[in-house]
Amino acid sequence: MFTDFLFHLRGRGLKVSLSEWLPLIRALAEGHARSDLSVFYHLSRALLIKRETDYDRFDQAFSEFFRDIEAQFDIDDELLQWLADPILPRELSDEERAALEALDLDELRRRFEERRGEQDERHDGGSRWIGTGGTSPFGHGGTHPTGVRIGGPGGGRSAVQVASDRRFRNLRSDRVLDTRQIGMALRRLRRLGKDDGLEELDIDATIDVSARNGGDIDLVFAPPRRNRIKLLLLIDVGGSMDPHADLSERLFSAAHAANHFHHFEHLFFHNCPYERLYSDIYLGKGEATSDVLRRIDTTWSVLFVGDAWMSPYELTHAGGAIDYFHHNRTTGLEWLRRFRERCPSSLWLNPEPQRIWAAPSVRLIRQLFPMYELTLDGIAEAVDVLAGRRANRSAEDTVESGWLH
Amino acid sequence: MNFMQFTGTDSYLASAELRDAVNVAIALEKPLLIKGEPGTGKTRLAEAIAQDLDLELLSWNVKSTSKARDGLYVYDTVQRLNDARFDDRDISDISQYIKLGPLGQSFRDNRRRVLLIDEIDKADMEFPNDLLHELDQMSFHIDETGETVTAEQRPIVLVTSNNEKELPDAFLRRCVFHFISFPDKAMMNDIVRVHHPEVEEELVRQVLIAFYWLREQTEIRKRPSTSELIDWIAALRRAGIAVETLQEKLPFLGVLLKREQDLEAISGPRQRRRPVS
Numbered sequence: 001m002f003t004d005f006l007f008h009l010r011g012r013g014l015k016v017s018l019s020e021w022l023p024l025i026r027a028l029a030e031g032h033a034r035s036d037l038s039v040f041y042h043l044s045r046a047l048l049i050k051r052e053t054d055y056d057r058f059d060q061a062f063s064e065f066f067r068d069i070e071a072q073f074d075i076d077d078e079l080l081q082w083l084a085d086p087i088l089p090r091e092l093s094d095e096e097r098a099a100l101e102a103l104d105l106d107e108l109r110r111r112f113e114e115r116r117g118e119q120d121e122r123h124d125g126g127s128r129w130i131g132t133g134g135t136s137p138f139g140h141g142g143t144h145p146t147g148v149r150i151g152g153p154g155g156g157r158s159a160v161q162v163a164s165d166r167r168f169r170n171l172r173s174d175r176v177l178d179t180r181q182i183g184m185a186l187r188r189l190r191r192l193g194k195d196d197g198l199e200e201l202d203i204d205a206t207i208d209v210s211a212r213n214g215g216d217i218d219l220v221f222a223p224p225r226r227n228r229i230k231l232l233l234l235i236d237v238g239g240s241m242d243p244h245a246d247l248s249e250r251l252f253s254a255a256h257a258a259n260h261f262h263h264f265e266h267l268f269f270h271n272c273p274y275e276r277l278y279s280d281i282y283l284g285k286g287e288a289t290s291d292v293l294r295r296i297d298t299t300w301s302v303l304f305v306g307d308a309w310m311s312p313y314e315l316t317h318a319g320g321a322i323d324y325f326h327h328n329r330t331t332g333l334e335w336l337r338r339f340r341e342r343c344p345s346s347l348w349l350n351p352e353p354q355r356i357w358a359a360p361s362v363r364l365i366r367q368l369f370p371m372y373e374l375t376l377d378g379i380a381e382a383v384d385v386l387a388g389r390r391a392n393r394s395a396e397d398t399v400e401s402g403w404l405h
Numbered sequence: 406m407n408f409m410q411f412t413g414t415d416s417y418l419a420s421a422e423l424r425d426a427v428n429v430a431i432a433l434e435k436p437l438l439i440k441g442e443p444g445t446g447k448t449r450l451a452e453a454i455a456q457d458l459d460l461e462l463l464s465w466n467v468k469s470t471s472k473a474r475d476g477l478y479v480y481d482t483v484q485r486l487n488d489a490r491f492d493d494r495d496i497s498d499i500s501q502y503i504k505l506g507p508l509g510q511s512f513r514d515n516r517r518r519v520l521l522i523d524e525i526d527k528a529d530m531e532f533p534n535d536l537l538h539e540l541d542q543m544s545f546h547i548d549e550t551g552e553t554v555t556a557e558q559r560p561i562v563l564v565t566s567n568n569e570k571e572l573p574d575a576f577l578r579r580c581v582f583h584f585i586s587f588p589d590k591a592m593m594n595d596i597v598r599v600h601h602p603e604v605e606e607e608l609v610r611q612v613l614i615a616f617y618w619l620r621e622q623t624e625i626r627k628r629p630s631t632s633e634l635i636d637w638i639a640a641l642r643r644a645g646i647a648v649e650t651l652q653e654k655l656p657f658l659g660v661l662l663k664r665e666q667d668l669e670a671i672s673g674p675r676q677r678r679r680p681v682s
Contacts, residue, residue: 017578019578019579020578023433023435026433027429027432027433030432032425032428032429032432038421039421039425042421042422042425042426043425043426043429045422046422046425046426046429046430046581046582046583047429047433047581049582050438050577050578050580050582051577051582052440052584055584095575095578167586168584168586201483203482203483206483206486207482207486210486210490215489215490216490217486217487217489217490
């Protein structure tokens with residue numbers, strides 16, 4: 001039955017290996033489950049599941065497996081059966097083999113049987129053994145001397161009932177692309193470099209120089225290495241971006257919360273950046289794009305977020321801006337080109353899937369910037385390019401060669 | 406069966422599942438990895454275990470620059486260099502320049518310790534893997550002196566993570582894992598009682614209704630946590646706010662919500678539409 005439980009968990013997509021299974025067997029053999037399925041539920045979750053995102057899947061699997069057999073399931077009997085004939089996977093990883101060697105199953109069984117014999121004799125009156133309803137403060141359903149409720153959460157409910165509550169449904173990772181995940185992807189955006197400012201003692205160089213001086217100490221200082229990434233996030237809040245507003249906002253809050261950047265700034269634009277960029281698009285607060293361009297330099301990375309979906313003339317014509325009251329003298333494409341010249345490591349994240357990047361405006365922009373999907377994979381890829389870990393895989397052959405430096 | 410049993414303390418209430426996880430980690434001598442929302446008492450758990458089992462606590466607060474070796478020992482080369490230059494001491498004895506870190510200290514001490522490795526996810530991605538060997542073997546080698554330090558009393562190791570980074574699989578496989586979920590109303594009631602034993606029951610009931618309602622509001626970016634709730638009740642009590650007032654409006658919201666946008670989102674009409682009993 002135990003083996004069935006292991007395979008049931010695996011069948012539900014939980015990657016439980018022998019390295020996790022054997023410690024559970026040991027814990028049970030040493031009596032930690034206290035013959036109580038609720039405790040068994042806690043123990044098996046603590047030892048087999050290593051991510052809260054798998055808690056829900058575990059709860060489902062647990063309640064499925066034990067729903068009909070909860071009453072007659074005797075942990076000790078099952079364990080004894082398993083120990084008598086341990087079914088193990090045929091192929092073991094090195095780590096699993098080591099775990100198996102570290103645990104002497106025969107010895108474990110011997111001690112378990114010994115303890116069981118002892119327990120049967122003196123279970124009711126003894127103070128040493130923990131049992132249901134006993135005087136020990138650790139038993140299920142009892143009351144703690146200090147008045148703390150013991151029992152399962154909700155008081156006296158069975159393990160299957162608790163598991164079928166599915167309390168951890170919201171923690172599943174396959175549901176949402178959340179800020180944390182984007183944050184983790186952005187975290188890889190590090191470029192360590194020598195920094196100005198405070199210096200720290202360079203021990204190797206100090207020893208080297210002092211040795212050459214015949215023992216006369218000469219302290220050598222070097223600037224510490226810090227993340228030098230300066231990130232400018234430019235976000236399109238134009239009408240066609242409305243369906244993606246939530247996604248861009250999550251990217252934004254993730255970048256904002258990732259406080260490991262040297263500098264982080266964000267500004268908004270509408271369809272395409274022209275003379276002005278906005279810190280608050282609804283109020284029209286913002287600053288001149290030329291000022292922004294002056295402030296940043298090659299050490300910055302500019303990340304555009306937009307669907308790049310517009311009429312081509314919004315890019316190619318003076319006065320093409322979509323806002324009726326705005327007349328741009330310089331074309332949108334020219335502004336974009338200035339950004340690229342100023343910060344060669346700039347790129348574009350597109351919330352639309354790549355298969356519909358066919359619009360002429362998308363093609364024009366991709367000639368200037370490498371474009372990635374605004375998905376976890378896309379962000380990870382973009383971040384690797386920005387951090388210089390991956391050569392720029394340019395979108396189209398027409399991309400000018402200046403990019404790959 | 407003389408293994409140690411953690412039961413929680415007067416000021417730290419541990420749920421049954423948390424106690425089971427702690428105790429099995431102690432019994433199997435595996436590190437216990439704790440995750441959970443901020444304010445669910447991850448760090449305080451280490452203090453509670455130490456207090457409950459009457460052991461000394463050693464803390465290692467991990468920073469982004471932390472290296473795994475720093476936890477074991479630091480070789481103070483600068484001091485030795487200085488002594489060499491100014492002839493203060495006999496510098497041939499390197500061991501006097503070896504300073505043990507919290508992990509090294511917990512191995513060296515001949516009494517059992519609780520070791521807290523706090524916020525392990527702050528360090529470099531490789532950091533947890535660099536600790537694997539030492540945590541498995543509970544011993545390490547000091548290259549400079551050729552000494553091997555082996556733990557006679559394996560420390561109880563508690564590791565906390567705030568999920569800033571994924572931890573490596575090899576590390577996870579060696580840990581016992583527990584996710585502290587946010588306390589439900591009944592548990593929270595018990596927690597509040599610990600901190601404010603003499604507050605009237607009806608006030609706590611109303612406060613909890615308001616508190617959990619706030620946590621459900623999707624507009625709020627930074628959801629209030631337990632410690633903020635405790636502070637809020639303290640503020641309400643000090644100002645002598647009556648239960649009836651609480652049904653009308655929520656005073657001192659700034660104690661619960663720290664972001665201006667969150668405060669704005671929840672002010673005015675929304676508040677009046679909330680459930681009050």
